[in-house]
Amino acid sequence: MNAPFPTGPSTDEPVALGALTSSVGFMLRMCQTRAYDQFFREFQDTEVRPGELTLLWVLDLNPGLKQGSVGRTLNIKPAHMTKLIQRLVREEFVERRVPPEDRRSIQLYLTETGRDYLNRYRERFLAVHRAERVGLNDAEMATLLALLSKLNFQEAPECP
Amino acid sequence: MNAPFPTGPSTDEPVALGALTSSVGFMLRMCQTRAYDQFFREFQDTEVRPGELTLLWVLDLNPGLKQGSVGRTLNIKPAHMTKLIQRLVREEFVERRVPPEDRRSIQLYLTETGRDYLNRYRERFLAVHRAERVGLNDAEMATLLALLSKLNFQEAPECP
DNA sequence: TAGAAAAAGTATCCATGTAAACAATAATTC
DNA sequence: GAATTATTGTTTACATGGATACTTTTTCTA
Numbered sequence A, B: 001m002n003a004p005f006p007t008g009p010s011t012d013e014p015v016a017l018g019a020l021t022s023s024v025g026f027m028l029r030m031c032q033t034r035a036y037d038q039f040f041r042e043f044q045d046t047e048v049r050p051g052e053l054t055l056l057w058v059l060d061l062n063p064g065l066k067q068g069s070v071g072r073t074l075n076i077k078p079a080h081m082t083k084l085i086q087r088l089v090r091e092e093f094v095e096r097r098v099p100p101e102d103r104r105s106i107q108l109y110l111t112e113t114g115r116d117y118l119n120r121y122r123e124r125f126l127a128v129h130r131a132e133r134v135g136l137n138d139a140e141m142a143t144l145l146a147l148l149s150k151l152n153f154q155e156a157p158e159c160p
Numbered sequence C: 001t002a003g004a005a006a007a008a009g010t011a012t013c014c015a016t017g018t019a020a021a022c023a024a025t026a027a028t029t030c
Numbered sequence D: 001g002a003a004t005t006a007t008t009g010t011t012t013a014c015a016t017g018g019a020t021a022c023t024t025t026t027t028c029t030a
Helices: A018-022 A024-042 A050-061 A067-074 A078-090 A112-131 A138-154 B018-022 B024-042 B050-061 B067-074 B078-090 B112-131 B138-154
Strands: A094-097 A107-110 B094-097 B107-110
Touching (some): A018 A024, A018 B138, A024 A112, A024 B024, A024 B112, A024 B138, A050 A067, A050 B018, A067 A078, A078 A094, A138 B018, A138 B024, A138 B138, B050 B078, B050 B107
Antiparallel strands (some): A094 A107, B094 B107
């Protein structure tokens, strides 16, 4: 439980982390920042950003989704959602339509350009996802995904 | 593999995510942002930030650690490390000493004030870590931590 | 031992993300 | 049916975090 932490370049002195290694939040953060680094390394030569690509991916699967729904699903706060969508609209990847039955809300659709863009990077996107599995076999990966999924959906979503 | 995603407030239309649900990176991100939200909810009434508290925690366990070592261990980039430490020094939680044997580097030590601050929030910090376990039993939790640890240390750290 | 290369931190600028206050529309309530 | 409340999205102001280029010190090399 108090084992030293084998750090990155391994030439470093070992660092004790104590109870942190039993903290899901901490371990999630560590793994997640590494995953991000990996993504940016893979898409280094492009302008592609993980959030944007994920958003296009979801809109491709769910045409006409409302902005709020996407935000809640992907855990993106409204203010940030606005900025993301504004950029995607400016690049003409996404189209916004106000449905007549509820004129507060906004429905989102991929344009042809947006679909082309997504398709251009689709394979690379999936390749990154596969590459993240380094070190885990299929069974371990399945277990990990199942546990993360359980965690994600049961975590207390509200307590106002 | 293409099951709809049970979103937060559950009053939402279900959103299809396709291959995203088999992406570790994506699932990590989802869980991690939720964990962050939880942290901020718990420490709402304070100025405590997760990164800062983690840093103090690590310095308490490893007095005299070099700035670079901490950064590599916690996956914090040098530029950000500087800013974090500057604030902790300004608040007099941390002391910087330049060791004579290598005057490029900086050793970090907790001050008495820093230790007091850490101790004041230690129990709450651990409580958040426990709370993150919602929905998983002890065995599942152990498995999850083991898998995350494996992932964290085997992920390709360099390819320049 | 000079000169080049590497390592540790810092400063500046930019991208990402949030909180709080606001505007517009819809749903409730009296 | 007018007044209140809730929902949806935007704006503004700020916090977090990274890339790049730079300074200082150390180490390596010729």
